[in-house]
């Protein structure tokens with residue numbers, strides 16, 4: 001398949017991918033255009049999860065498991081995986097979130113903190129989408145402060161652990177087969193991770209209703225009541241929040257890429273509309289102030305692509321730190337919020353109607369802006385790196 005540069009990739013950054021990576025991008029684009037784009041608005045309106053064919057199709061394309069040697073289907077870089085997140089979110093931020101959770105957070109937790117045996121047992125099952133995963137860290141009373149504030153407790157009882165507590169916001173937690181549950185060890189007060197099949201007695205999940213962003217993702221409230229989990233299901237290399245933070249570090253920059261993709265989705269719809277909509281006898285795209293909205297949007301997108309490309313190169317080179325990923329997430333999600341608002345403005349009243357292609361990206365921007373570290377928390381991580389002083393712990 002011949003590679004086609006996106007007109008929204010104004011400086012042609014994506015051209016730097018290898019020939020094989022470009023082929024994969026074109027396969028992914030074709031898949032998304034056939035299986036996700038035509039149905040996304042309806043699924044979003046109905047707050048309905050993707051059909052199984054979408055999850056299986058993504059698995060077949062190798063979208064789950066690329067960072068991990070056990071499940072990698074082809075050679076690829078962090079920059080490529082960033083482009084995947086962008087291409088997914090350009091069509092729909094919920095499908096980007098699904099891949100980010102399964103591939104990054106869930107498989108990442110097992111890859112970073114699991115034993116070799118746990119990696120061998122679980123990673124291939126997630127890669128093939130035989131099992132769908134969720135990542136359970138946030139709680140009703142602890143969001144930004146999970147490192148200190150986690151209240152879910154795990155008590156060792158012989159070869160088992162007994163877990164009690166509650167989680168909130170857990171993406172796909174009401175439909176997952178397995179959830180990675182982070183809990184505080186009652187003995188040493190350290191945070192540990194557990195691989196929990198959702199059929200385990202004591203696990204109860206309910207979908208969060210009336211959520212007005214990322215409506216396709218099924219976010220859940222979960223409770224654990226005397227839930228017994230074998231020691232064999234505790235992530236064996238995870239003995240503190242350090243490992244949890246290492247997982248989040250892997251995925252934060254990919255959320256930054258998804259924010260650029262979400263902006264592009266809105267921008268492309270605005271460019272099309274500006275060509276078709278006639279006012280004062282000519283397409284609105286020929287009015288100067290509409291051109292300004294489009295030019296400012298393209299400026300945000302182009303600057304953001306440059307930034308995320310470099311932050312992923314730093315990961316490939318083994319020099320990316322927390323503050324680098326935090327700046328990328330803070331910067332691109334802030335620019336995304338401006339961009340989707342400008343694109344919505346360019347559509348006038350139709351900008352708030354789902355069918356015109358901007359509103360879903362506009363609403364979904366709010367979720368990307370707040371999850372995986374809010375703007376404030378990412379700003380404070382950068383502030384700590386600048387000054388050497390933490391303003392939040």
Ligand SMILES: Cc1cc2nc3c(=O)[nH]c(=O)nc-3n(C[C@H](O)[C@H](O)[C@H](O)COP(=O)(O)OP(=O)(O)OC[C@H]3O[C@@H](n4cnc5c(N)ncnc54)[C@H](O)[C@@H]3O)c2cc1C
Pocket residue numbers: 101135136137138142143144145168169170171172213214219367370371372373374375376377391392
């Ligand atoms: C759509 C969606 C999907 C999600 N998916 C998952 C998931 O799959 N798994 C999971 O574990 N979690 C998930 N989350 C949770 C997400 O990571 C949290 O919402 C996020 O970390 C913020 O926590 P909070 O909502 O409790 O806000 P809070 O921490 O209560 O923050 C409220 C406000 O206070 C600000 N604030 C807090 N502390 C400070 C401070 N020290 N200085 C300045 N400002 C501060 C915050 O920036 C924010 O603006 C998801 C959230 C959403 C919305």
